[in-house]
Amino acid sequence: MYDVLIKNVKVSFSEKKSDIAIQDGKIVKMGRLLAPAHRIIDGREKAALPPYVESHIHLDTALTCGVPRPNESGELFEGIELWNAYRTHFLTEEDVTRRAHTVIEEMVKQGILFVRGMVDVSDPQLTALHALLDVKKEVSPFLQLQLVAFPQNGLAKNGGAQLRRALELGVDAISAVPHLEPSREKGIESLELCFGLAAEHEKDIHIFCDEIDDGASRFAESVAYLAAESGLGSRVTVSHLNAMAYYPEAYARKLTGLIKAAGMNVVTCPLISTAMQGRLDSWPKGRGITRVKELDEAGVNVAVAHDDFLSPFYPLGTGSLLSAGHMLLHQAHMTGTRDFEAVYRMMTENAARVLGVKQYGLQEGHPADLLLVSADSAHDLLRRQPMAELVMSNGRIICETIPAKTTLWTEQAHI
Ligand SMILES: [Zn+2]
The missing domain is CATH 2.30.40.10 (Urease, subunit C, domain 1)
Known part of the structure; x- marks a missing residue:
């Protein structure tokens, strides 16, 4: 029976x-x-x-929108400033735990049972990471939560010491933010450091890559090179790639080939990207996202994620991956007959490949x-x-x- x-x-x-x-x-x-x-x-x-698979969300910043004050400009750099203030004055383990459980409940209601959460490890006490490692255990009977240590303020300043501590505490993956480092050279160094640590600890990599409306930001090619050289391939993911929208066609095609050959994954977050990107452009303004349709058609594994949830960066969000997929259909011009299945794949099996979910x-x-x-x-x-x-x-x-x-x-x- x-x-x-x-x-x-x-x-x-x-x-x-x-x-x-x-x-x-x-x-x-x-x-x-x-x-x-x-x-x-x-x-x-x-x-x-x-179940749907959320491949990029910030549980530590979720539900902090408005504290200590709203983001007046709505822009990324004011958001980072507000988050630094929140982290310094309001962040406690109990606070992170409570907010994370609330967001996870919302996601479960929406049918999400696999989540990759980004955790800012700039805080010397690693308060959010300690709390989220406990949350990961608490929800493990019904939801797989992966944690990615992400240095919001860059690696150049502390040489990756925080990433090493996060690895010792048991994160699933590590990150770098090369386009926010002070120079191109420092950006490359941050990637090399990240790849060295991931190989040493046998962890995944999830880079915040070229999340800027600057066609001269070209770190994705370096990530693809390192992913291929290190053999980490499909264990490497890049999020956003917004700058790719601004590359000349010839370079975009070369990069697509490099990403495909490296076997790495791309995650796009259309809700936050459409709100955040393109703000400094003069008209015509960019659509805010990377070349999702072209990457997918070239055979790159592309996933769509919800990302921010009532954070200093984004005063909206419900946790629904369907809302992110719906936004992507519009922004990526994906309303052709086969595009709906493609976007559905991006929130299910493609995202499961990003997380390396077994038996999905x-x-x-x-x-x-x-x-x-x-x-x-x-x-x-x-x-x-x-x-x-x-x-x-x-x-x-x-x-x-x-x-x-x-x-x-x-x-x-x-x-
Ligand atoms: Zn994000």
Whole structure:
């Protein structure tokens, strides 16, 4: 007898209806099944989907918007100044823990069970990192949280000592921000330091790369070179690449080839990027994101992420990856027939590859991590952005949402 049998679902929008049998937290059988089960769930022809994967979010800055004061200009550098003030005067472990759990709950409701969180390690006490390492353990029964040590104020000043401490404490990946270093040379040094440490500690790399509207910022080629040389390849990810929007076509094509050959991943965060980038351009202003469609079509693994959530950098955000995907459809000019599936891939399997999630997707033998959603296709899902009605982690239902129901009385009104 199975533990759970989910009847009548459309697995990943398939036309064919299927049942999913779950035993000991795993999917043991899929197809038309008649066997008995302790619990039977009628899927009512909803889509059964793998959980969404958030590949870039800041849990330490989330929900700090407005403290100590709002970001008056809305710009990145004022945001960094405000975050430095918050970190100095307000940050405690209890504060980070409380905010992180709130955001994780919001993400779980939205169907996200895999998260890569960026943690600023500029703080000498590493307060946020200590708190988030505990949060990672606390949520591990139902959600995989990876932590990336990220030096918001650059590596040039402290020579990577903070990254070393973060590695000793047990982060999953490390980062650099080469375009914020004081010179091109220092930027390259920060990358070399990061790659040396990652190779030594066998960790992933997630670089904040060329997040600037400056066509002369060209660190992605160095990351691609180091990813290929070190053999770290697909364990290397770059976020944003906004400068790529400004490169001449010939150079953009060369870079796309280098990224593809290195096997590294690209993460785009259209919500924050559309709000933050392009501000200093004269008209016409850039769209704010990198060349997502071109990179995807060239075979680069591209993921879409939500990123900031009510932070000093971004006064919006709900944790919904569907909202990030919806924004990407617009910004990347991805409203062609196949683009909807491409963006759906970017928030599911592509993002899972960024995180290196093992046994991702609805298959026999994989953990029973899944969502039930009322949507007919990737197009329908991204257009309407419906909530996941059921979220299951390791065979256990961890969240259920009853969709809002509206009764329209217009006919009676006419009478
Ligand atoms: Zn970010």
